Amino acid sequence: MLEPDGYPDFPLDQLLADLRKRNAFIDGVVISGGEPTLDAGLPAFLRQLKAEGLQVKLDSNGLLPQVLEALLEEQLVDYLAIDIKTSPQRYQELHTHPVPIGRLRDSVALAKQASIVVEFRTTCVPQLVGEAEIEAIAELLAGAPLWVLQQYAPGHALEPDWQHLDPYPPEQLEKFAARGEQSVERLVLRGI
Numbered sequence: 001m002l003e004p005d006g007y008p009d010f011p012l013d014q015l016l017a018d019l020r021k022r023n024a025f026i027d028g029v030v031i032s033g034g035e036p037t038l039d040a041g042l043p044a045f046l047r048q049l050k051a052e053g054l055q056v057k058l059d060s061n062g063l064l065p066q067v068l069e070a071l072l073e074e075q076l077v078d079y080l081a082i083d084i085k086t087s088p089q090r091y092q093e094l095h096t097h098p099v100p101i102g103r104l105r106d107s108v109a110l111a112k113q114a115s116i117v118v119e120f121r122t123t124c125v126p127q128l129v130g131e132a133e134i135e136a137i138a139e140l141l142a143g144a145p146l147w148v149l150q151q152y153a154p155g156h157a158l159e160p161d162w163q164h165l166d167p168y169p170p171e172q173l174e175k176f177a178a179r180g181e182q183s184v185e186r187l188v189l190r191g192i
Contacts, residue, residue, distance in 0.1 A: 028055030037067040046076035062107035086128040087136030121148040138183035147184045151191030
């Protein structure tokens with residue numbers, strides 16, 4: 001199991017100094033997690049990155065729409081990627097506490113209207129994503145600019161039981177894509 005408290009924080013001043021040293025070939029950063037929108041210091045950090053002239057890509061689970069809305073209003077994000085793990089009806093299976101699924105729906109609606117680049121992505125974990133889930137997600141994302149279906153890489157799974165799951169064959173991902181592509185402006189397969 002991961003123990004994030006067992007790792008020291010990287011000093012912010014040192015991070016910004018390192019980015020400045022590399023400014024000739026770094027024009028942006030990716031903020032991912034865990035879930036970065038849980039950190040109350042995120043807006044201030046993004047302001048510092050923007051002050052350095054950097055573009056920001058934010059990876060989020062989309063469960064804190066009020067944070068996303070504030071970041072978008074302040075123009076602190078240039079590219080937003082929201083992970084859609086499974087159908088909204090199955091989100092409760094992924095958490096130990098109740099998930100207010102309306103928050104995910106609010107984030108999706110907000111992101112669809114954003115004036116920045118937005119990507120919704122679904123990693124096709126065999127136990128979480130099948131044909132029924134693809135159809136439900138397609139309904140949720142209807143009209144979205146970009147939906148990415150990603151191949152599952154079991155070696156990256158944090159859940160030990162999932163490290164032994166066989167990923168879908170490429171042909172199955174292509175079938176998923178065929179089912180979902182009518183709902184969004186563009187559907188991309190990644191990792192096959």
